[in-house]
Amino acid sequence: MNGMNADFIVMAIWGFIFVVFVFKLFQSIRLVPTKSAYIVERLGKYHSTLDAGFHALVPFVDKVAYIHDLKEETIAVPPQECFSRDEVNVEVDGVIYISITDPVKASYGITDYRYAAIQLAQTTTRSVIGTLDLDRTFEERDVISAKVVEVLDQAGAMWGIQVHRYEIKNITPPETVKNAMEMQVNAEREKRALLAKSEGDKQSRINRSEGIKAEMINRSEGEMQKRVNEAEGKAQEILTISEATSESIQRLADVIAAPGGQNALRMQLGERYMKQLSGLSQEGNRVVLPGNMMDFEYWLNSIGLQEKK
Known part of the structure; x- marks a missing residue:
């Protein structure tokens, strides 16, 4: 009976040793994933670093001491x-x-x-x-x-x-500092708003004054141009009248200087003179006549139109 118990204990011990050996054998086979590193110690001392892939360790001698993930x-x-x-x-x-x-x-x-x-x-x-x-x-x-x-x-x-x-x-x-900072930010924001408003009002006034200035300049330039144009028009009118008068005088002089011109002028002036006298008498005006109705000959002589004898 005692011999059977001893044999059972021995078999159990060997069975345990076999199980441990198989476990260690499977444990010595390592598959290292990508971006990983296994630190292997042999008998308590650093031996090697296992990279990604299949690796076989020595049972009971090697062990994986550290496992590191190499990813960020x-x-x-x-x-x-x-x-x-x-x-x-x-x-x-x-x-x-x-x-x-x-x-x-x-x-x-x-x-x-x-x-x-x-x-x-x-x-x-x-x-x-x-x-x-x-x-x-x-x-x-x-x-x-x-x-x-x-x-x-x-x-x-x-x-x-x-x-x-x-x-x-x-x-x-802290909350107190945070509240003070918020108040400071609000004050800065209000300050910027007031500054922007004042700048806008300033620019608006400048624009209005520039517009009024430009309008006054345009009006003054228009008035000046108007006067210049009127003056030039009057000057042109006077020049045209003077040229026409000069031309008419020249033509009259040419007619008088022509043969029979003085006689024609005398007849025309005499005709106008008689018409004026006739018109005055018909209107009921008092007309003072010279003693000699032919005294207009004296007047013709005074302007050099009487025919010299």
């Missing part, structure tokens, strides 16, 4: 309180984008590279915000992010990681 990952930086240069307490949080470049350093260079990156990002953010006034912290997000990335890159070279970006999600000031 996002790590949230928890909110923290920071003091600006003007002693205003603000709450800042952000996001880090990192990836593993050296799986060995990420495994043995630091205990937890994620936690270390978060702590370093927080301390760097606090130090940078401490050099800026509150108003500039909202404007200098890129400066803060660039400084954090620079510091993390220097440390990441020893940790086997690369920091691609650091983005600040929120910068939250």
